Amino acid sequence: SAVISQKPSRDICQRGTSLTIQCQVDSxxxxxxxxxxxxxxxxxxxxxxxxxxxxxxxxxxxxxxFPISRPNLTFSTLTVSNMSPEDSSIYLxxxxxxxxxxxxxxxTRLTVx
Amino acid sequence: GQNIDxxxxxxxxxxxxxxxxxxxxxxxxxxxxxxxxHAGEAPTFLSYxxxxxxxxxxxxxxxxxxxxxxxxLLLKELQMKDSASYLCAxxxxxxxxxxxxxxxxQVVVTP
Numbered sequence: 001s002a003v004i005s006q007k008p009s010r011d012i013c014q015r016g017t018s019l020t021i022q023c024q025v026d027s028x029x030x031x032x033x034x035x036x037x038x039x040x041x042x043x044x045x046x047x048x049x050x051x052x053x054x055x056x057x058x059x060x061x062x063x064x065x066f067p068i069s070r071p072n073l074t075f076s077t078l079t080v081s082n083m084s085p086e087d088s089s090i091y092l093x094x095x096x097x098x099x100x101x102x103x104x105x106x107x108t109r110l111t112v113x
Numbered sequence: 114g115q116n117i118d119x120x121x122x123x124x125x126x127x128x129x130x131x132x133x134x135x136x137x138x139x140x141x142x143x144x145x146x147x148x149x150x151h152a153g154e155a156p157t158f159l160s161y162x163x164x165x166x167x168x169x170x171x172x173x174x175x176x177x178x179x180x181x182x183x184x185x186l187l188l189k190e191l192q193m194k195d196s197a198s199y200l201c202a203x204x205x206x207x208x209x210x211x212x213x214x215x216x217x218x219q220v221v222v223t224p
Contacts, residue, residue: 042215
């Protein structure tokens with residue numbers, strides 16, 4: 001199983017600022033995924049972080065708002081830009097397992113005030 | 114894309130059995146997952162089905178019927194710690210590890 005370290009675990013940010021979330025995996029993985037979980041709701045996929053190329057964004061998410069970096073096969077960052085209170089959510093990174101399940105980081109609980 | 118439906122909330126007493134149903138409509142299918150999520154925590158993997166039938170893992174079992182687009186998670190001998198949200202997720206046929214989640218079922222276990 002993969003061990004994923006995600007930080008920060010939580011943050012309170014002022015509107016209009018940006019926050020970068022880091023995700024470190026203990027093994028090399030081809031794909032990493034970023035999800036958002038708004039209060040009381042389920043997980044929604046933001047984008048697939050591709051190593052060596054631009055991230056692939058899902059409908060409703062754009063690079064200007066959620067820029068993603070993937071400098072190598074064990075690390076990725078997600079930035080939440082120009083934040084508003086609507087961005088208050090839990091953000092999770094995820095990697096696929098070797099055979100079946102997907103593994104999740106501990107999540108970053110973001111509150112925008 | 115996928116359309117995944119599961120009940121919003123279920124309540125059961127300690128020691129009882131609860132069955133959480135999940136139906137999906139898919140443009141591609143490569144497995145169905147169940148995750149448990151306690152409030153404020155990341156989802157924890159419970160089970161995976163890709164072929165029809167029942168997968169049993171201790172107190173938890175999961176069933177899949179691909180022809181019906183239907184799965185259920187069975188929780189037996191409920192314990193108070195089983196109070197959590199249970200998420201049904203379908204894996205995209207085109208992308209290993211990319212999951213689409215249902216809205217989650219909040220299970221409340223009462224004494």
